[in-house]
Amino acid sequence: MTERSEPGPPATSGGLSPRAAEEVVELCAELIRIDTSNPIKPERPAAEYVAEKLAEVGIESTILESEPGRASVVARIDGADPMRPALLVHGHLDVVPAEPADWQVHPFAGEIKDGCLWGRGAIDMKDMDAMVLAVVRDWARTGRRPARDVVLAFVADEEAGGAKGARYLVDHHPELFEGCTESISEVGGFSVEIAGKRLYPIQTAQRGMAWLELTATGRAGHGSLPNPTNPVTALAETVARIGRYDWPIRLIDSVREFLAEVATTIGRPLDPEALASDTDGLGGLGSVIAAMVRNTANPTMLEGGYKINVVPQVAKARIDGRYLPGYRDEFFATIERLLDPQVTYRVVHEDIAIENPWDTPLVTAMTDALHAEDPEGRAVPYCLFGGTDDKSFSRLGIVGYGFSPLRLTPDLDFAGMFHAVDERVNLDALRFGVRVLDRFLTSC
Numbered sequence: 001m002t003e004r005s006e007p008g009p010p011a012t013s014g015g016l017s018p019r020a021a022e023e024v025v026e027l028c029a030e031l032i033r034i035d036t037s038n039p040i041k042p043e044r045p046a047a048e049y050v051a052e053k054l055a056e057v058g059i060e061s062t063i064l065e066s067e068p069g070r071a072s073v074v075a076r077i078d079g080a081d082p083m084r085p086a087l088l089v090h091g092h093l094d095v096v097p098a099e100p101a102d103w104q105v106h107p108f109a110g111e112i113k114d115g116c117l118w119g120r121g122a123i124d125m126k127d128m129d130a131m132v133l134a135v136v137r138d139w140a141r142t143g144r145r146p147a148r149d150v151v152l153a154f155v156a157d158e159e160a161g162g163a164k165g166a167r168y169l170v171d172h173h174p175e176l177f178e179g180c181t182e183s184i185s186e187v188g189g190f191s192v193e194i195a196g197k198r199l200y201p202i203q204t205a206q207r208g209m210a211w212l213e214l215t216a217t218g219r220a221g222h223g224s225l226p227n228p229t230n231p232v233t234a235l236a237e238t239v240a241r242i243g244r245y246d247w248p249i250r251l252i253d254s255v256r257e258f259l260a261e262v263a264t265t266i267g268r269p270l271d272p273e274a275l276a277s278d279t280d281g282l283g284g285l286g287s288v289i290a291a292m293v294r295n296t297a298n299p300t301m302l303e304g305g306y307k308i309n310v311v312p313q314v315a316k317a318r319i320d321g322r323y324l325p326g327y328r329d330e331f332f333a334t335i336e337r338l339l340d341p342q343v344t345y346r347v348v349h350e351d352i353a354i355e356n357p358w359d360t361p362l363v364t365a366m367t368d369a370l371h372a373e374d375p376e377g378r379a380v381p382y383c384l385f386g387g388t389d390d391k392s393f394s395r396l397g398i399v400g401y402g403f404s405p406l407r408l409t410p411d412l413d414f415a416g417m418f419h420a421v422d423e424r425v426n427l428d429a430l431r432f433g434v435r436v437l438d439r440f441l442t443s444c
Helices: 018-032 044-055 126-142 166-172 231-244 253-266 285-292 328-338 361-373 390-396 427-441
Strands: 062-067 070-077 086-092 116-118 150-155 180-185 192-194 197-206 208-217 296-304 314-323 343-351 378-384 399-402 424-426
Touching (some): 018 044, 018 126, 044 126, 231 314, 253 285, 253 378, 314 328
Parallel strands (some): 086 150, 086 180, 180 399
Antiparallel strands (some): 208 314, 296 314
């Protein structure tokens, strides 16, 4: 950790050096070239890279492993006012796997093409890791500092639920986050253009996660004989009911405010009952809206049988379930109602739903920083379609928001880049993000 020095005045807005805005592209490209596909490749090489980049400018850090290779990096940077609560800035080092044959460029080449940096992690979320590194390295070189203490956490295993990353740190090293009351991380502050205007959704809420394993049991037998208890049939019918279930619209406060802002922007009212199917004219927000107005349960894996002429005794399926804050009980009651009598389920992994307030000084600092770099843009709250490590850090009482600012070109579908082929980010978006983060962190 860095040694505490006498507090000085916060840096003025716009004090970032031009070097930082250019360095972010190189940092992000180098991070992408370190393959950290979870669970195939461990995060240790990326953690060592981050620690080295911090050490180059005199910032001490600690590398912690939950098991060999599954490494996270934590550092603390002294702020101008040490009496204020600290802010946690966290990002994950792992990425989902990528098949090179499916991509226009190799997903781990960190290649620049058509004004964009391409590669797995360009959006999720080595872009934010690089932006944070660029900002704090610039502070160290120029003697500037954040408004308050900032704890940096570059963590492992987020793409698999965080048990070997953020959750491990929270359970085994909570002292590293002493004094932290708020945090920022991924999937917020990105631009979306609709009706010729730019909105910047800031994540104030996120759905809960319920990954389920369904198990159907029946009587094994020869495939040529009638079998009314065939578990494959029972499982298939259950999976179809769950996959086709029309979940009811449920609007939480963050989503109500988001929809009101969108309606004002597009100049027409939005019918909540039609949102899941009618998202025309909403650009990249369409798929995001469809995911934030209801619970969802998507079948993702099937397993049953071992020979074409044998009815198995057991068949299994996996379901990716997500529920809105306040609607966990409804989610599980619905799943149980849709099960065939031969089918049971168990929860493979569950994490909480979160909703945090919009009207706070921290959010005001985010919106001010965005507006300073894009006066025509408008920040709005929203509910994240997936989940982040905020769920783990909330166990320490830390209130987390999604704020990884990017001004994207209109042709880039932010949500569509997640876990997809040809993931990429425009270079100017990275430079924009560095400037916004610097303004935010030196004023919040």
